[in-house]
Amino acid sequence: MVSKTMPDKPLGTQAAKSERTRQSILESANEIAQNEGVGNLTLARVAANAGISKGGLLHHFGSKQELIIGLLTETLDQADSDLNRLADANDRTSGAFAQAYLDFVRTSQHTNGTATGVFAAAALEDGDLTPARAMFDRWQHRLVAEDNIDQDIAMLARVVGDGLWLIDLFDLAPPSEAQRQRLFEFIEAQL
Amino acid sequence: MVSKTMPDKPLGTQAAKSERTRQSILESANEIAQNEGVGNLTLARVAANAGISKGGLLHHFGSKQELIIGLLTETLDQADSDLNRLADANDRTSGAFAQAYLDFVRTSQHTNGTATGVFAAAALEDGDLTPARAMFDRWQHRLVAEDNIDQDIAMLARVVGDGLWLIDLFDLAPPSEAQRQRLFEFIEAQL
DNA sequence: GGGATAAAACCGTCCAGCTGGTAGGTTTTT
DNA sequence: AAAAACCTACCAGCTGGACGGTTTTATCCC
Numbered sequence: 192m193v194s195k196t197m198p199d200k201p202l203g204t205q206a207a208k209s210e211r212t213r214q215s216i217l218e219s220a221n222e223i224a225q226n227e228g229v230g231n232l233t234l235a236r237v238a239a240n241a242g243i244s245k246g247g248l249l250h251h252f253g254s255k256q257e258l259i260i261g262l263l264t265e266t267l268d269q270a271d272s273d274l275n276r277l278a279d280a281n282d283r284t285s286g287a288f289a290q291a292y293l294d295f296v297r298t299s300q301h302t303n304g305t306a307t308g309v310f311a312a313a314a315l316e317d318g319d320l321t322p323a324r325a326m327f328d329r330w331q332h333r334l335v336a337e338d339n340i341d342q343d344i345a346m347l348a349r350v351v352g353d354g355l356w357l358i359d360l361f362d363l364a365p366p367s368e369a370q371r372q373r374l375f376e377f378i379e380a381q382l
Numbered sequence: 383m384v385s386k387t388m389p390d391k392p393l394g395t396q397a398a399k400s401e402r403t404r405q406s407i408l409e410s411a412n413e414i415a416q417n418e419g420v421g422n423l424t425l426a427r428v429a430a431n432a433g434i435s436k437g438g439l440l441h442h443f444g445s446k447q448e449l450i451i452g453l454l455t456e457t458l459d460q461a462d463s464d465l466n467r468l469a470d471a472n473d474r475t476s477g478a479f480a481q482a483y484l485d486f487v488r489t490s491q492h493t494n495g496t497a498t499g500v501f502a503a504a505a506l507e508d509g510d511l512t513p514a515r516a517m518f519d520r521w522q523h524r525l526v527a528e529d530n531i532d533q534d535i536a537m538l539a540r541v542v543g544d545g546l547w548l549i550d551l552f553d554l555a556p557p558s559e560a561q562r563q564r565l566f567e568f569i570e571a572q573l
Numbered sequence: 574g575g576g577a578t579a580a581a582a583c584c585g586t587c588c589a590g591c592t593g594g595t596a597g598g599t600t601t602t603t
Numbered sequence: 604a605a606a607a608a609c610c611t612a613c614c615a616g617c618t619g620g621a622c623g624g625t626t627t628t629a630t631c632c633c
Contacts, residue, residue, distance in 0.1 A: 209608070229420075234593065245593090247609045255593065320552060327555035335561075343564050346557055347542070350565065353554075354545025361511060363544075364518035366537055370526075373534050374541065400582065425619065436620085438583040446619065 213251050216241045217265050220258060234258070259318040266306050267326045270295070274330070285339035286382035289348040292334065293375055296352045300359050310360075344381050351378055404442050407432045408456050411449060420503045425449070450509040457497050458517045461486070465521070476530035477573035480539040483525065484566055487543045491550050501551075535572050542569055 219240035224232045234255055238248040252258040277291035277298075299306075310323070334345040351374065358365050366374065410431035415423045425446060429439040443449040468482035468489075490497075503509060525536040542565065549556050557565065 212608080233591080235591090243608095244610050246595095246611070249594075250608060250610095253594095320554075323552070324554055331555040331557075342561070343568060346561050346565055347568065350545035350549070350557075351538070351541050352545070353548050354541035354543070357544050357548040358541070361514070363511075363515055364522040366522075366541075370533070370537050374537055377534060377538065403582080424617085426617090434582095435584045437585070437622090440620070441582060441584095444620095 209251075212241070212243065212247075216243070216248055216251055216258070217262055220262050221266075224262075256318065260322070263310070263318060264322050266310070267322060270306070271326060271329075273299075283382075286344075286348075288330075288333050288338045289340060289345055289382055290379065292330070292348055292352045293378065296355045296359070297371075297375065299356075306356075306360065340382055344378075348378055348382070400442075403432075403434065403438075404452075407434070407439055407442055407449070408453055411453050412457075415453075415503050423503060447509065450503050451513070453503060454501070454509060455513050457501070458513060461497070462517060462520075464490075474573075477535075479521075479524050479529045480531060480536055480573055481570065483521070483539055483543045484569065487546045487550070488562075488566065490547075497551065531573055535569075539569055539573070 216237060220232060220237045223236055223240060234245050234248055237258070238245040241248065248258075252261055274288070274291050274295055277294045278287045281287055281290050281294075283290055331349060334349050335342050338345055355371070355374075357363070365371075407428060411423060411428045414427055414431060425436050425439055428449070429436040432439065439449075443452055465479070465482050465486055468485045469478045472478055472481050472485075474481055501514070522540060525540050526533050529536055546562070546565075548554070556562075
């Protein structure tokens with residue numbers, strides 16, 4: 192859902208409107224992939240869902256592959272900025288990013304639709320996972336080499352984070368709230 | 383790769399040959415999904431890859447969805463039997479299944495193609511993740527309630543296992559061998 | 574045993590429907 | 604006036620699957 196509030200900055204300009212359209216396309220695509228599966232992610236449906244024509248869509252994304260790549264990078268950037276925000280939010284001198292990594296999973300537990308379709312789309316259709324790999328590389332490096340904590344604990348935090356993320360993503364026998372809580376506590380105690 | 387050794391039991395019968403064909407279809411489908419992405423998993427290609435006609439394929443799997451479901455359950459059953467074998471292999475009186483869970487990830491690290499496409503296919507196309515959820519539920523229950531170890535440690539083993547599995551699956555900045563090794567040691571020390 | 578019969582395993586052809594993408598317009602903003 | 608943001612046909616190609624064959628295997632009966 193795109194914000195339908197009044198303009199505030201350089202809004203109302205052509206470029207700004209275009210950007211909003213682009214966003215709504217991305218959101219529509221994400222929505223469809225998430226709710227109906229990547230197999231049903233067609234240009235026509237995305238366009239319809241975004242309230243524009245297919246031609247209009249193709250004006251913004253020259254091909255389906257471009258759309259998928261756009262979707263992937265959008266999600267990654269979003270996650271990265273969330274992580275940075277979370278890392279800044281806690282005032283740890285060590286383990287700030289590890290803490291953020293866990294917080295991210297914790298908070299995105301039920302909002303995780305963001306990545307649901309996207310990730311899979313990029314992984315399986317014709318997309319290219321390179322940007323995702325690059326991003327995970329950065330996170331990994333930041334955890335292990337720049338977070339001022341024990342390397343092994345950093346690794347643990349990351350793997351647990353990824354595991355929970357996967358579990359939540361596909362709803363694969365997710366742990367109870369209590370179990371999840373204790374799991375977080377256990378790891379955070381070691382940061 | 384289906385065993386091409388000599389007959390041993392009721393082999394050579396019609397039913398046995400049919401079963402072999404079925405298997406080769408499943409293997410072909412898995413191969414394609416893994417190497418070329420689920421988006422390229424078409425009946426024609428699977429048939430060609432399996433060396434039969436599309437009509438023949440549809441004799442074994444009435445629809446594409448049936449094929450995908452077959453692929454999913456096949457993989458799950460395979461994993462389940464591997465887990466059981468691994469659990470029997472170690473002679474722990476407690477934590478046998480948790481140990482097996484970790485061993486599974488460890489050993490399937492580079493053979494993981496088995497699940498690569500399958501899982502995603504079921505998750506995203508038109509498939510139904512229910513069988514996967516059921517299986518993970520069983521594993522989860524067995525870990526937490528029947529493995530005679532601390533519940534929280536069981537949970538930890540599972541989440542770490544799933545995390546590594548995801549990381550290996552998509553090759554997302556996988557940890558080094560040494561890191562991986564220490565991670566396993568850390569958890570196994572607590573079983 | 575061996576023909577008759579049926580069922581299972583498989584093949585080749587055809588087609589309606591959808592998909593991504595093109596080409597050429599129109600409107601809107603700069 | 605020109606560029607950007609859109610839209611409306613339109614189409615070639617592929618896809619799943621239906622359909623009616625044909626061949627192979629199993630079963631029955633004599």
